Amino acid sequence: MSSAIFVNMTVSDLKQSMGFFEALGYRFNPQFTNDEAASLVISDTIYAMLHTPDSIRRFTQKEIVDAHKATEVLLALQEDSREAVDALTEKALAAGGKIARETEDHGFMYCRSFEDLDGHIWEIFWMDPSQMPSA
Numbered sequence: 636m637s638s639a640i641f642v643n644m645t646v647s648d649l650k651q652s653m654g655f656f657e658a659l660g661y662r663f664n665p666q667f668t669n670d671e672a673a674s675l676v677i678s679d680t681i682y683a684m685l686h687t688p689d690s691i692r693r694f695t696q697k698e699i700v701d702a703h704k705a706t707e708v709l710l711a712l713q714e715d716s717r718e719a720v721d722a723l724t725e726k727a728l729a730a731g732g733k734i735a736r737e738t739e740d741h742g743f744m745y746c747r748s749f750e751d752l753d754g755h756i757w758e759i760f761w762m763d764p765s766q767m768p769s770a
Contacts, residue, residue, distance in 0.1 A: 639680040642710065645699050646685045646753045649673060653685065655752050658730035659723060677712065702754030711758040717745045720759045724749055727757070743767045 646652040653663060653673050664682075667674035671690035675683040688699055700707045714720045724747040728734070735748035735756045743766035748758045 637680065639682065641682045641684055642708075643684045643686060643691060643694065644753070644755055645688055645691045645702075647688075648752070649685060649687055652752055655727075655730045655732070656685075659726045681712075683710075702750075702756075704754075706756060709756050709758055711760060714759060714761050717761050720745055720747050720761050723759050727751070732757075 649670070649672070653675075656675050657663075662676050664674040664676055667684070671687050673685045675685055677683060691699060712723075714723065727749045732749040732751055735750045735758075739746045743764070744760060744762040746758055746760040748756060750756055
C-alpha cells in the first residue's frame with residue numbers, strides 16, 4: 636500500500652514562502668493552492684501545506700506555534716547523495732534560509748540543517764545503512 640504525508644505548517648507570508656521553496660526547486664499543486672494555503676510538492680508522496688495563520692486555525696483550537704521561538708517538529712528529508720544534501724542546503728541559504736546547526740558527518744550518514752523563512756527546521760540527510768558501524 637502506498638501512503639502519502641501532508642505536513643501542515645504556518646507561514647507568515649504565503650507568497651514569500653512559496654518563492655523560497657520554488658528557489659529550492661520545488662513546485663506547488665495549483666489545485667490545492669489559493670490565497671490562504673499552498674500545496675508544496677516535495678515528492679510523489681510527500682507534501683507540505685503552507686497555511687496562513689487564519690487558514691490553519693480552521694484545523695486546530697490550540698495555540699499556533701511561532702517556529703522562530705519554539706520547535707514543534709523537525710522535518711527530515713533524505714537525499715540520494717552528500718552532493719544533493721549540499722546542493723539543497725545551499726539553495727535554501729541563498730533563498731534566505733539560515734543554518735540551524737552544524738553539519739554532521741558520521742561517514743555512513745551526512746546531515747545539514749536549515750531554517751526556512753518562518754523558522755521551521757529542515758534536516759537534509761544522506762545515509763548508507765550498509766556502512767553503519769555495528770553496535
